[in-house]
Amino acid sequence: MKELIELIEEEVRSGFTKAGLDASYGRVTVSNRPDLCEYQCNGAMAAAKQYHKAPIIMAQAVAENLEKSSIFSKVEAVKPGFLNFNLSASFLADYANGMASSERFGLDKPEKPLTIILDYGGPNVAKPLHVGHLRSAVIGEAIKRIAKFMGHTVIGDVHLGDWGLQMGLIITELHERKPDLIYFDENYTGDYPEEPPFTISELEEIYPLASGKSKEDEAYHEKALEATKELQNGRRGYQALLKHIMDVSVTDLKKNYQKLNVSFDLWKGESDAAPYIPDMVEDMKKNGYAHESEGALVVDVKEDSDKKEIPPCMILKSDGAALYNTTDLATMIWRVNDYHPDRIAYVVDKRQELHFIQCFRAARKCGIVPDSCGLDFIGFGTMNGKDGKPFKTREGGVMRLSTLIADVDQKMLLKIKENNELPEEEAKETADIVGLAAIKYGDLSNQPSKDYIFDVDKFTSFEGNTGPYILYTIVRMKSIIRKYEGIGRKLEKRQILAPETESERSLLLALAPFQDAVRAAYNENMPNRICQYIYELANAFNHFYHETKILSCEDKEKQDGYMSLLELTSEVLECGIDLLGFSAPERM
Ligand code: ARG
8 A cells, every 4th residue: 555645646746747747846745734735735836947937827737637636625726836735535534444454554565675683772781771771772672663564674683782891890800709719710621600600789789899999990900901801812711700791681681671672683792793803803904904003903984075083993902902893893794694684773872973983984994794785873862851961860870770660650650540540450560551651752752863851740741742641542542442342332344434524534634644654764763753643643533532422423334434443543553652662551
């Protein structure tokens, strides 16, 4: 099934062609004056230059050609040369019935589905998730779902931070505390114990402590650097410790991501790139891509057209240690080898943009990624507190993600209890579901690249452009469906009728551009396009609901028509929130 705007545009373009004008002028947009019309075309004005004719004359000719069109109920040429359109009631109903009877509401699969590797989440092992990791997980999950829904193959990779100084720090601190552990005995050649020598809480306590110590104590810092290097060079005991750190930490991370309704196909980390580094470096040297600079190995990546200085991409430090660039480049090697992706996209804080510019350029220059594979940086803005500064705890520290979620859920629970007398257990479950929607929608309704203010009061409100408002609307529909079935009625066949009232018509107008919204969200990497669509749809439904007697409607055919429209709307809304990565409760 075609996109709504495409169908309208095709029709308008044919009107231009019939008038002897170039079809390219028939571009249509949603009206910016909804009081005057639903869709508009300004092409006649643009055509004036080419044809040296008054725009209004051309607009009138086009309008005349479209008079009999079954798509439009009104075609108007307005001075100085606008074309205004309203859609016909039968066309709107047909389109909605088409959506109702097609898979994925009429969104066709692509002719050639792409394989996309999506790098998001990016947590660091042994450090608890903090609010800084929220956006990557939430936006990444939505982008993954949208691309899958479009019909592409998407492989989500969490890309754990497991290869840097942080590992050396943990090993160093463990050594201070438990020097007798077998892992530190260099002469030991046997198997290492299965049980990790620490718990997740210990691990989470060790890392920040070690990190603090290393900033103040030069000798400690040196030890940690040395441990990192030995680990990277394959020291057995350290590798065994790394495995324990990974196991304990990943189990905990999985639990936390699950709470966020976020999942990954691959749980690879920076360390998985390590085996590819030596050959990669050799190749860069051999082919003259990399050169030494002050003892370090670098690849020049600046280009003549650069407006600002792009420094060389550093591959190895002077002590031979690998860097963030190195693991990202070596990661591309296995991604290309194992998955042959058409595109690799990274959902990362936009403050890391320079790093990705350097890596992408180095990857192209050194032939690591073929030209046929796109490389996309989807940089997101900062989540700020109400004071406009990066979100912090009341004490000014970094807030744990789990604390933030618990706070929101608590707030939600109070509201739900105020609203409804639900059994305690159900009230809690509902609060978690609605709380997640509040957080995710609050984030996703903003353009990813923009900073935004995390405003708990606003996000948890049942009114306005919020997750809970969308859920409330869905719950309302579910309740109407239950009542309808409660009076012994059931839809034999879904049949949406041509709209008769303004509110019914507005609902159909809001419903029809579903595909348009999903495609835009996919093409632009902007899940906020879907938020905007479902918000307008929820508003249109609530307006229709207030204006229309649905359950007490005497005319059964009409009632079934209303119910058909309601059911389709609720399915589309549920699909929309599923694409965003949250769901609706039964009651709230
Ligand atoms: N672990 C990194 C951080 O916390 C994010 C990783 C992003 N992905 C990547 N391929 N570099 O900043």
